[in-house]
Every structure is written in C-alpha cells, then in structure tokens.
Amino acid sequence: MIEKTLKGKPAYWIWLAFLGMFMAVGVACYARQYLFGLGMTGMSRDVSWGLYISQFTFLVGVAAGGVMLVLPYYVHNYKVFGKITILGEFLAIGAITMCLLFIMADLGQPTRALNVVFHPTPHSMLFYDMIVLNGYLFLNILCGWVILTAERKQVHPPKWIYFFVYLSIPFAVSIHTVTAMLYCGLPGRHFWLSAIIAPRFLASAFAAGPALIIIACLILKRVANFDAGKEAMNKLVTIIMYAALLNTFFVFLEVFVGYYSNIPGHKHSIEYLFFGLEHHGHVYNNLVPFMWTSVVLNFGALGLFAWPYARKKNEFLLGLSCVMIFIALWIDKGLGFVFAGFVPNPLDEITEYIPTANELGITLGIWATGLFVVTLLYKIAVGVEHEIEE
Amino acid sequence: MDKQRRKFLKIAGVTALAGIGAPALVRLSSSNALASEHGAAEEHAAEAVHGAPVEAAPQGVRLGMVIDMRKITAQPELLDKAIAACVDVHNIPQFDNKKSEIKWLWKAPFENVFPGESSYHLAKNVEETDFAVLCNHCDDPPCVRACPTQATFKVKANGIVAMDFHRCIGCRFCMAACPYGARSFNWQDPRPYIKKYNKDFPSRMRGVVEKCNFCGERLALGQEPACVEACKGTGAIVFGDLNDAQSEIRQLLDKEFTIQRNPSLGTKPSVFYIV
Numbered sequence: 001m002i003e004k005t006l007k008g009k010p011a012y013w014i015w016l017a018f019l020g021m022f023m024a025v026g027v028a029c030y031a032r033q034y035l036f037g038l039g040m041t042g043m044s045r046d047v048s049w050g051l052y053i054s055q056f057t058f059l060v061g062v063a064a065g066g067v068m069l070v071l072p073y074y075v076h077n078y079k080v081f082g083k084i085t086i087l088g089e090f091l092a093i094g095a096i097t098m099c100l101l102f103i104m105a106d107l108g109q110p111t112r113a114l115n116v117v118f119h120p121t122p123h124s125m126l127f128y129d130m131i132v133l134n135g136y137l138f139l140n141i142l143c144g145w146v147i148l149t150a151e152r153k154q155v156h157p158p159k160w161i162y163f164f165v166y167l168s169i170p171f172a173v174s175i176h177t178v179t180a181m182l183y184c185g186l187p188g189r190h191f192w193l194s195a196i197i198a199p200r201f202l203a204s205a206f207a208a209g210p211a212l213i214i215i216a217c218l219i220l221k222r223v224a225n226f227d228a229g230k231e232a233m234n235k236l237v238t239i240i241m242y243a244a245l246l247n248t249f250f251v252f253l254e255v256f257v258g259y260y261s262n263i264p265g266h267k268h269s270i271e272y273l274f275f276g277l278e279h280h281g282h283v284y285n286n287l288v289p290f291m292w293t294s295v296v297l298n299f300g301a302l303g304l305f306a307w308p309y310a311r312k313k314n315e316f317l318l319g320l321s322c323v324m325i326f327i328a329l330w331i332d333k334g335l336g337f338v339f340a341g342f343v344p345n346p347l348d349e350i351t352e353y354i355p356t357a358n359e360l361g362i363t364l365g366i367w368a369t370g371l372f373v374v375t376l377l378y379k380i381a382v383g384v385e386h387e388i389e390e
Numbered sequence: 391m392d393k394q395r396r397k398f399l400k401i402a403g404v405t406a407l408a409g410i411g412a413p414a415l416v417r418l419s420s421s422n423a424l425a426s427e428h429g430a431a432e433e434h435a436a437e438a439v440h441g442a443p444v445e446a447a448p449q450g451v452r453l454g455m456v457i458d459m460r461k462i463t464a465q466p467e468l469l470d471k472a473i474a475a476c477v478d479v480h481n482i483p484q485f486d487n488k489k490s491e492i493k494w495l496w497k498a499p500f501e502n503v504f505p506g507e508s509s510y511h512l513a514k515n516v517e518e519t520d521f522a523v524l525c526n527h528c529d530d531p532p533c534v535r536a537c538p539t540q541a542t543f544k545v546k547a548n549g550i551v552a553m554d555f556h557r558c559i560g561c562r563f564c565m566a567a568c569p570y571g572a573r574s575f576n577w578q579d580p581r582p583y584i585k586k587y588n589k590d591f592p593s594r595m596r597g598v599v600e601k602c603n604f605c606g607e608r609l610a611l612g613q614e615p616a617c618v619e620a621c622k623g624t625g626a627i628v629f630g631d632l633n634d635a636q637s638e639i640r641q642l643l644d645k646e647f648t649i650q651r652n653p654s655l656g657t658k659p660s661v662f663y664i665v
Contacts, residue, residue: 108558125536182563188532189569
C-alpha cells in the first residue's frame with residue numbers, strides 16, 4: 001500500500017515540499033542545539049521544561065483522542081464511523097511520532113535515551129510513559145495496517161486483530177493518564193498537584209483529537225474527494241462538545257479551589273496565567289493574552305457548535321469552530337499548563353519563560369514531521385478507499 | 391560462527407543500537423570520586439563521620455546538617471567562605487546570567503527559603519540575613535522517585551542523595567520533582583566557566599543535572615564537607631549522623647529548636663536550621 005504515497009496531484013507534492021522545508025529548518029536548528037546544548041532554548045534553572053515538553057503533553061492528548069472513533073466503532077458497532085476510524089488510528093501514529101521526537105529534542109543527553117530501558121525504574125512515571133507510548137504507537141500501526149489491508153482485499157480482518165484493537169482502547173486512556181501522572185505526583189508543584197489533572201487531560205484530549213479529525217475530513221473532502229459522511233461528522237461534533245464542556249468545567253473547578261481556599265500555592269499559578277502575578281513591584285504576565293485568547297476561542301467554539309446551522313449546514317463554520325477549539329485547547333494544555341507549573345519556583349521567585357527562535361524552529365520542524373507522517377498515512381487510507389469504490 | 395565472534399557481534403549490536411558507544415566510555419576525569427559514592431567507600435564514609443563501624447546505629451547512618459543562622463548572622467562572611475569552598479571543590483561553573491546558573495550551596499532571604507512560613511513582621515536580624523540553601527538530602531526524596539534511570543539515588547549506607555553524571559539522560563524530571571529547587575542543569579558546556587579546576591573531582595558535561603552531594607567524595611577520604619570545613623571552629627554548620635544519639639549533631643538537635651524546609655511534604659529533609 002505504501003506505493004500510494006508515491007502518486008499524487010501537484011498540490012500533494014507542494015504540500016509535502018512545504019512541510020519538508022520546515023522539517024529541514026528543524027533539523028538545522030536541532031543540529032545547533034545538539035552541538036551547543038539546551039542553553040539554545042529559553043529554558044532555565046527555574047523553568048526547566050518548555051515548549052518541547054508542553055507540546056509533548058498536548059500531542060499525547062491528540063493521539064489519545066483517536067480512541068473516540070475506535071471505541072464507538074469497535075465496541076458499540078457504530079457503523080457510521082467505519083470510514084473514518086482509520087483516520088483516528090493514523091492520526092494517533094503521527095501524534096505519537098511527534099511526542100517521541102519532542103522527548104528526544106528535550107533530552108540533555110539524547111544519546112543516553114536508552115538508559116531508560118537499560119536501567120528500568122518502576123518507581124518513575126517516565127518508565128511507564130515510555131511503555132504505554134511505544135505500546136500505543138505499535139498497536140495503532142498494527143491495527144491500522146492489518147485492517148486497512150483486509151479492507152483493500154475486501155475481506156474481513158483476521159479475528160486475532162480484534163484483541164489488539166480492544167487492547168488499544170485502555171492504552172489510549174493510559175497514555176494520557178500516565179502523562180498526567182508525570183505532573184500530578186510531584187510534591188511542591190501546587191498547580192500540578194491535583195487529582196483532576198488526568199480527567200482534565202482526557203477531556204481536552206477527547207475534544208482536541210476529534211476536532212483535528214473533522215478538520216482533516218473537511219480538507220480531504222475538498223482535495224481528495226473523500227466524504228466522511230454527514231452523520232459521522234455530526235456525531236464527532238457531539239463528542240467534541242461534551243468533552244470540551246467537561247474540560248471547561250474541570251478548569252473552572254481548579255479556579256474555584258484556588259480562589260475560594262485562598263491558599264497562595266493553589267492560587268498563584270492560576271493568577272499568573274489569567275491576571276499576571278505581582279512580585280516585588282513587577283507584574284509577570286506574559287501568558288495572560290494567550291490564556292484569554294484560549295477562553296474566548298473555547299466559548300466561541302462551544303457557541304458555534306451549539307448552533308445547528310453552523311454545525312450541520314455550513315462547513316466553513318464547522319471547520320472554523322473546530323480550529324477554534326483546537327487552538328483553545330492547545331493554548332490551555334500546550335502552553336499554559338506546563339509553563340505555569342514552574343511559577344513561582346520552590347523558592348517563591350518568578351522566572352518567565354520565552355522560547356528562542358532556535359527552539360521554535362525545532363518545534364515547528366517536529367510539527368511538520370508529524371503532519372508529514374499523517375499526510376502520507378491519510379494518502380494511503382484515502383487511496384485504498386477509492387480503490388474499493390472503483 | 392564461533393563463540394567469541396558471536397559474543398562480539400552481540401555487544402557491537404547492542405552498542406550500536408544504543409548509539410552510546412563512545413561518549414559513555416569516556417571518563418571525564420582520572421578521579422574515582424564519584425564511583426566511590428556507590429561502592430566500597432561507603433563504609434569509610436560512614437566511619438569518617440561516625441568514628442566507628444556502621445553497625446552501631448539501629449536505623450543505619452543518616453547524614454544530616456544543622457545550620458546555625460545565629461552564628462551566620464553574627465559573621466555573614468562565613469557563608470561566603472562556605473560557598474567559595476564548595477565552588478572550588480566541586481568545579482562549579484560561574485555564569486554571569488541567571489538562566490545558566492549552577493548552584494549547589496547558595497544564599498537566599500528567609501522568605502524565599504521558607505515560603506510557607508509567615509514572613510509578616512519578621513524579626514529584623516532574620517529579615518536581613520541571607521540563609522544557606524542546599525539539597526536537603528531527604529530521607530524520602532521525590533527526585534529519586536522521579537528519575538527514570540536511577541541516575542540520582544539514595545546511598546544506602548549514609549542517606550546521601552547522590553548523582554551518577556554518566557547515567558543522567560538530562561530529562562530534568564528530578565528538577566520538576568524537587569520541592570526545594572536544589573537541582574541545576576548544565577544548559578551548556580560548563581568547563582570554560584570553571585574558575586579554578588580541581589582535578590580530584592570530575593567536571594560535568596553539558597546536558598546533565600547536578601546538585602550538592604554532601605561531599606560524599608571527601609567523606610570517603612575521611613574529610614569533612616567543604617562548607618563545614620570552611621566554617622570550622624565556629625559551629626555555624628554542624629554535620630553528622632542524625633541516627634546516632636551520641637553525635638554532635640544529635641546533641642545540638644536535642645538542645646536547640648530547629649526548623650526544616652517544608653516538612654509538610656513528607657520528604658523528611660536532613661538539613662535543619664536554627665533561626
């Protein structure tokens with residue numbers, strides 16, 4: 001099936017070349033970082049994780065979001081998702097690829113990465129994260145490939161594959177739960193030390209992942225003559241709405257606990273995110289505009305989703321609301337959540353984090369790589385789909 | 391295929407797979423100081439402080455420190471001397487920007503060292519004196535729990551939370567986990583920024599985390615920690631086995647009221663302050 005990636009319209013090649021350009025920039029920036037060290041980034045002693053780990057955290061969610069298609073289709077036999085379930089699985093592959101790249105980019109000694117395997121440490125959450133991330137990647141490659149091959153031959157997939165399909169469902173939940181546990185089990189980081197982090201991560205993941213799939217479907221409809229079907233899209237919108245509402249509710253609960261309890265540790269990071277934190281006469285607020293953008297986009301998207309005309313009749317508005325919710329959740333989790341956890345630091349000092357150009361180059365390069373992988377995989381999936389129709 | 395060759399290929403394969411062949415084999419210094427933190431020298435370490443073999447204390451040796459801030463308030467230069475000694479002994483690089491800084495032992499105001507304690511109407515002498523800050527060598531260290539490679543670990547024989555710079559992958563999970571901000575990361579090659587090179591202790595490469603090691607390498611040789619030695623005779627920093635009822639540090643703890651940094655987190659810090 002790989003041969004399907006080798007034939008395409010000019011637009012396909014231009015798109016790949018466009019992504020390839022960013023990938024090349026990413027490689028060049030990474031070479032600089034590799035030679036100099038992570039001092040090339042905006043990270044510091046106080047904000048010791050930056051864009052790489054925050055993107056990783058967000059993209060684990062995008063990968064887990066694929067399960068919102070797998071679960072209804074395979075467990076509840078919801079036939080409408082038949083055509084797009086593969087898109088969910090392939091999106092997960094691209095997202096996990098990005099996650100692994102972001103982790104590698106973040107390591108101070110990347111050549112020692114396999115120490116995690118050579119010295120397995122069951123009391124470290126990163127050990128489990130390695131297992132579930134790689135496991136989920138493997139499961140999605142296996143299930144996606146076997147089922148698509150069967151579809152191409154127009155036969156039923158082999159029975160044994162269903163074991164792995166069902167296994168991938170708890171794995172999807174586990175990747176984001178374990179990623180939440182990287183944060184929520186750390187004493188002394190009040191913003192992260194909250195039992196609602198894992199559910200909140202899952203809720204935002206189940207909105208962000210499907211939102212990206214709708215966007216992909218709308219694009220594929222125009223450029224590849226691939227129609228996911230009205231009913232499937234509608235159901236996805238319902239899923240996104242509930243998930244985004246739950247996420248909003250969870251964030252509100254965090255704000256309530258912080259402000260009503262009035263415990264400084266619980267309040268400071270939230271204050272830093274939304275209003276800026278005053279410290280020795282200086283107000284630290286570089287994330288405030290981002291967070292309010294997130295809030296506006298979040299409620300704006302929810303409003304659009306709630307409007308039947310926008311979600312059912314007007315594909316532009318549907319796409320727009322999906323882009324809005326995706327960006328809102330990306331800011332919330334892909335920026336704010338990680339950075340604010342370091343403010344203030346354990347010594348009650350404030351250091352703000354601003355990524356460097358080199359760091360942005362690597363970040364964009366990895367995003368481009370993920371999109372590149374997803375493009376190739378979607379090309380295969382859509383190609384097979386067309387082949388059957390003929 | 392003969393056995394030798396198969397064995398060689400196996401090793402070569404694993405090494406290539408890991409991609410770590412060369413860098414892991416390069417030793418940074420002729421010193422075996424760090425290695426001594428793992429192995430046989432642990433006994434000596436305990437002996438050095440203890441004056442007797444390890445078996446005496448029922449719960450094992452747990453090294454700790456009492457910092458008498460009354461003494462440091464009277465002679466603030468003591469702390470500077472201690473910091474300078476620490477920097478010299480451990481090849482700690484001196485950067486002039488906050489972003490890259492590496493700190494093992496440093497000073498900070500009371501309100502920063504004890505953010506949970508009320509600093510409203512603080513006693514003048516406490517407000518005006520900088521406190522000594524260093525790794526607490528917790529009895530239940532969150533950094534050790536978080537490390538995915540056991541590159542940071544608790545030395546069983548004496549309770550020191552130590553680092554293996556050669557195993558650290560630089561994920562900085564320990565830095566996020568430490569509730570005391572005691573850990574630093576080498577954002578770039580530190581060697582050009584080492585003022586005076588001490589060949590008895592390894593310098594670090596970029597991309598690894600480091601922190602105070604309670605001078606495990608000096609204890610192994612029967613010496614006191616550098617900061618303790620720098621304040622010798624003043625009683626500003628007292629070091630010893632917290633589990634030995636006869637030790638100087640225990641007698642001081644029995645007599646004086648001390649505080650620890652954020653004990654509510656359950657980490658059981660081994661550094662105590664007399665305010």
